[in-house]
Amino acid sequence: MTKPEPLPDNDIFRVVSWNIEHNGIGRDGADERWHLAMDVLAALRPHVLLRQELTRADMYGGRAVWAEAARLGGHTAFLAKATPESANPTGVYTDPALLVPTEYYEHSTGMWHPVCNPVVKLKGARGKLSIASFHLCSFDPGRRANEAKRLTTLGKPGMAAIIGGDCNSYPHTAVEVQSLPDWGSVEDRSHFEHRTIDRNGERVSDTEPDRILSGIHDDRPPVFVELGHYAATCLGQPSALAPTASLWRKDQGERHRIDRIYATPQIVGALTKLEVVVNDEILEVSDHPPVVATFSLAALRRALSTATVTAV
Template sequence: MTSPTITVAVWNLTSTYLGATRDYDAVSDIVASYAPDAYLQQHNTASLQPTRRMAGRLGMQEHLPFPNPVPDADIATTLYLNHTFTDAVFQAHSAPWWIHPCHVMVRVGDCPTPLNLLSLHLCPFDAAQRSSEAAWLSTLALPGMVTLAAGGMASYPRGPEKHTPPSWERESERARAIQRTWVGVDGQRRGDTGPDAALKDAGYLDLAQHAAEDLHQPHALTPTEGHRQTCQACRCGLQRTDRVYGVGGIHQALTAVEVIDSNAVLDAGGHALLLVKLNLRALEKVLVETTVPPW
């Protein structure tokens, strides 16, 4: 008998696409068509009304943190869950985050170990701030923890990929260069790969890389940003800035990472939609076999 599949959808919407009800309807229609068990959205308005409308259209329960820096910004992160996950407990966090992550601890079946789910967007304008936020995520990578964290990283993967970071010395939009780079000891600006490096050093796996290298799914590394020339970042070329990280053995349950970059998706949200597929029985096995150290 085939084991059920858990689908986690991740979508970092370009903020300029939000505001009108019809845009939320278009987004919810697309997400609903993939029937996810969890939907991690970035760039959501802080207003409860459209969030609840989205939840109603998806048939899911919404979780919305109080956003930073202002309550009316359209930069909030959101997490929607269906009945696959139980005993959901929202975890509030402020420092060191510029945009508060939506962190919910959930149970899967009768598994004793909870699963941490995080919808997040790292600071869009400062590499040092992103570094602090990535370092904070190491607190959810301690022994005995199983975590899936996903969203807009506003930075680049460490290591060679088909689409390399922009050549910032030639980038005409200097403000974007400042926001997406760090300065080396030689005084040269380089694309910020610090968050990816910190997360991997802490034990996280980039699940798209894992899918590409170990599950032979090269399409998992398809860029998520730059398909539409709608913002400064998008005009810097195709990049894989929206990523999904897992730690605690969750990669053992991974069956696929799909990047949906259809015209309908890009028209509705600006960025590609990610679908993470997990084998339910394998995930339950990971959660059952994970034990908290005695110390």
């Protein structure tokens, strides 16, 4: 397959999804990892940043949120609420040079972490784009499935959306079935309980959220297209299937691709590249690497002309 030509700088629209472990803040309050994470993000230059584990970022008037927005160059910031179960909310940052917010929604029904969901107008495009950062439940496969069902409401007919986050579960497609965990080698048995489901009397890896979000049933189009799988199978980029977490844990088996970005079908054709970025700085910052999706800005503008539904 012929590789696409590199895009000129003025035709790039970059979406980054990153779970920065506890927002880069140590238990002793040390913030060296946060500053290093901001250096990484400044180099990636996202137009949209989908964040997970913005731990206690709502404290002190949202000081950490505004500091991150400033380090990104003055991005517009959105932060979902923390919950009694978790002080690690999701957030979204958008580049005001390209994106004008028009609405903001927070989806909390049945969600371990409420979904942060701004709707924006892409300058030069007629339609709107719904953007969401999510963090599916780490310990309950049933709740993850319900959360994925909730996310499908962002892919209603006519709606254009890009959503991404930490799925805490595995891809369902045949191309990746060989990379699912070998549970016999996993030392952390609570992890086994958290990440497996019963299927026909056998405990297997939980792939249900990905199946709900991007599964094809009766040859009908999926609600979303998972961008890593699309990049690998349609754009000739096998590295798009690189594993993500855990970069740190050794007792949970090998790394697996639990951090993923999805888009509604009408805008997937604008994607030009999907990569998982791992380097020494990222290995120091978090147990998850950033996932970076690059779109052609011109193609995305054209695709958004078909979007008619703007909100849930």
